[in-house]
Amino acid sequence: MLQALEGVATQCVAKQDPAATGHAWSVFLAPGQILKAAGKLFEAEYSLEDILALDVDEGFLVQYHFNRWTLNERVVLRILVGKDNPVVPSIASVFDGAEWHERETRDFHGVEFEGNPNLVPLLMAVEDKDLFPLRKTDKARKSIKDLFSLGEVVSCSAEVEALFTEAEAGEASDA
């Protein structure tokens, strides 16, 4: 998998435990890199499983799951975008199926996907298109470090590490 993403500037690459989380690799990216990463994964014979967003204190964490037919090695690409301007480039030009996943993510969370050919509501009624039902209230929203851990880091930038610094204390108090 690491060769597949060669040439893509990642913010963090970490190995995860598939038995515990289902992912083999977790990669943090900047929004601008997602199109390149998707193209490289397409050439490496990965297929897109789904796209989802997670509403956390630091913004929206948009996650892309990719896996292969021949070898099971799930990769999750994560992009953290801020709440005030949640824009991510669309990968619908590489993976046509992403068009619908991105429309659904926009319906639920309000993340805009630039370049999506058909960004109209997919599941919500048209009059409810700005309802964003899966956005959390301030009381219910948690921070990334309360939700999951970084895993076995291969390479990581300082700002992504900072997101997870109090991971130990957070998990110990929640368990």
Add this chain to the structure above:
Amino acid sequence: MAAQDSVVQPEYLTAGNHHMDPPLVNMKLAQDIFDVCRSMSLWPMTFGLACCAIEMMATGMARFDMARFGAEVFRPSPRQSDVMIVAGTVTKKMAPAVVRLYEQMPGPKWVIAMGNCAISGGPFKIKDNYNVIQGVDTLIPVDVYVPGCPPRPEGLLEGFFELQRLITGKRWWPVAAKVEG
């Protein structure tokens, strides 16, 4: 479902001021005979929305066979059907279609709300509801409610018999015997 919460006004059948004209031959005896004929050949419209649709199909199949009680064919077109079995959840997007289909059915017509979703929203009656209509009787008048999630085919058949009782005044079929043990 309180009467004042319904959008259906008492003098009209739906929110679009839809009403039915009185019958052409308005004599009681004639209407009673027609009622018996109608109740013995109620043709449902295929309005299966969700899971209850499968149980509705099972009721039409060989084991439970609704055809022996009159529901011989399921007509896809509302113009050719008598009863609309709303089987499944009605959402906001689907609501105008439900009302339109009901208005397109020629009278006399009846509605069976099958399953908990059609009765009240069912398992989707939650506090943060934003998309599910809490009961199809907020849109169209319902004659028979068949509870269950999904109701067994026998339940739907009993609902059918109840509708026949509403139309003609009596139940025509034997009540199932109680099984001991």
Add this chain to the structure above:
Amino acid sequence: MSAYQNTEQMKGDFYTQKFEAGKQDGTLIINMGPQHPSTHGVLRIVIEVDGEYIVRAEPVLGYLHRMHEKMGETQTWGGFIPNMGRVDYGHAMAWNWAYVGAVEKLMGLEVPEKAEYLRVIMTELNRLASHLLWWGAYILDLGAFTPIMYAFDDREMLLDILQRPSASRLTYSNFRVGGVQMDMDDKCIELIKAFIPHFRERLPMYHDLVTENIILRRRIEGIGIIDQDMCRRYGCTGPVVRGAGVPYDVRKSEPYSVYDRFDFEIPTSDSCCSAGRYHVRLAEMEQSMRIIEQALEQLPSAEGGHIVDKAPKPSMKPPAGEAYFNVEGGRGKIGIHAVSDGSKVPYRIKLRAPGFSNLSAFAEAATGTLLADAVAILGSLDLIIPEIDR
């Protein structure tokens, strides 16, 4: 002004108007659905036809959006299991399994061996019921009224069997975190052992009467080409990708539970068309029966009970973390991504429905075909709309 005189409505709604914007000359725009004789549920497809040929098609979803992911954030962990029965009522046990599997991963819970075997047997029986429902409904869409009667007859026998350990006929929610709700009694096992030879007699009859029928063959062979490249671009899984020649099955590629102990094949077809997907599903029914037979043999020697001792209560609090669990459903790869923050209500449950990705390939597969072929393609994708709309 009654609804009949409403000229506003004659302009069409938001989706029709948007579709009309790209209209060519001389074509007609029609709506297939949301209420139509095909039994998939409430799916609407806006089609632009030139004569009988489809120029452009766009599925419009949301007519059965029942807020499952929102309920995943308001129900307790144990209280969300009944939702899984309603997401895909065709193969409800597979969705149950995907969800409890994800929660078990979060909690690090190990399921007793007997419960694993019970899960396998029940899910494979449910797969048979799901494929029978698909088969009957597909042939009904194409115009034949008899096969669905036979399919439902077999299906009623299966439902009687599955009713014993689950107390439901259709929307099963008998899986629990740590096992299953009830054990299968001897009568149930006896019924299964009687059903398998009965069904093995019926399958060749279905092949002779229906599969070899020249009308069916002309209607589905060569229709709706979804090849490997399309499958990868859209993320198709299940019989759609196996009908394109790829032997991809979650039970073999990421084996979960005790599937690695069984000897079964993955049927594929190289024809990439509706007929290929049709043959794949019928062959899968035979493979499911093989799995059930082997599981029944191995069941008496399995250890443990039907659920783990000290099973978690519905208000359980899995530790914070995330888990992604995959299961091979009748329609394809079901995935549940569960995120926990340590409280008794999940933080996020994402449901990855196979039908969602399979349907997104429809627009491209149907372009250029006849309108009647659109029905054949839709049926071959085996769609259950509630799982697409969630």
